Amino acid sequence: MANESAAAIPAGDLEKDGELKRWVTFQLDKEMYGVNVMQVREVLRYSDIAPVPGAPAYVLGIINLRGNVVTVIDTRMRFGLPSADITDSTRIMIIESEKQVIGILVDSVAEVVDLNSADIDDTPNVGTEESAKFICGVCNRENELLILIDLNKLLSEEEWQEVANL
């Protein structure tokens, strides 16, 4: 699913010329979210996540992905959402941002959709929460709004560095 050139295309770089972009949709709490398909390497079933002592609160732990250590982020905590139990549909999405490869825990992964970038609207610039800047737009999809996430902003520079040094 991934492409080596994915890192060169920021997910938040929304072009307004009507170009189609593909997004992987996933569910968290009651809402559907989307991330740029070019940033998604693979989707894994939930497996045991080894906690890392002294890691930041938003880090669930690490997993072994074919010999590579991948840090898994608690997406619910990162988005300020209440925690939830692990279910059969819980997935770990392995994503490749501009900085490095990490995993994000989501309630479920839905599908890959094509969205016209002209249909993507901005969200209101309200709120001082750090998490507000993760959202790069919203788009109407089958009578519901899809919240599009800019994965590159999921962590700050310091946090990316912190995760890399785990």
Added chain:
Amino acid sequence: MSLSHQDKEAQTLLNYFQQMLADRLDPPSAEAAPAQPAVPAAPAAPVSAPAPAPVEQMPTPALQPQPKAQEQERTHSLPTLERSPTQSLEQLLQSVEAAAAVQTEVKTEPETAAAVKTKTQTAADTETKTRRAVQQSAQTAAVRTEEQTVKAEPAPALGFDPAQWRNLDTLEEFQTLFFIAQGVRFAVPLIDLGGIFEYDKLTTLFGKPDWYLGMTDIRGRKINVVDTLRWVSPEAEAREEKYPYIIALGQSKWALGCDELEGNKTISRDAVKWRQTPGSRPWLAGIVKDQRCALLHVQALIALFDKGIGNADLEREFEQSA
């Protein structure tokens, strides 16, 4: 006899003008010196003409129209404008004195009735120019004072400028929608509304303030829904269920949540106790007296929503500035 009497009167008048001109010319060091500093005593000294206009009797720099017969006497009292307290006015009067010096040079010509007329005309022109200049100067001073007053107000940290606030400009009678949000009644001018909608799904966005309920799609438009009572009163309990209706504000992307629509009613401006200053609640246009409810200022609300400002932020800002 009558001709001789007229000659005498003409001679008397001519003597009077000559005497007055001599009075002006005699102390050349005091009168002809250009651009004297604004010292109040300087212009009063040479005034010896009969019935001069007392310098203290000019109440303000804003000159009133005077009968033409008095204009010549007024030429003596022009320097009294130096009493104006503003510096710009003093500078202005320095230029007036310079003009008087030029006028003095004109008066060195043979003193004839024509010369007197010329002088009178010149003085009248000078006075007219002075009036305009004084008015402009007074306006400039007023504008400066106003600017200083505005600058003296605390800087709007939230981006809301109280000086820019204007209350609703409505007709004498206007239609108003009354609605209830969590048991509290509100009123809003119907002309400021973009529509009332029912909606199926509200998409919540993380990282937003408590009063931001989420976004919904209304006929292809993404509308941001505000928890009306939570915005007005942050201590209000969080709402468990979504509002059944939303009231879109103008053509903006904002809508107020609403539990019950009470209908619209035509009310007169007298039925509202209008607010004169925004205070800590620029969103409140006034109170509808009969219904005892808040009349919302839609444009102010939209501006506040766009900036992400809640009522709690406004009150905090107001307390800090007070």
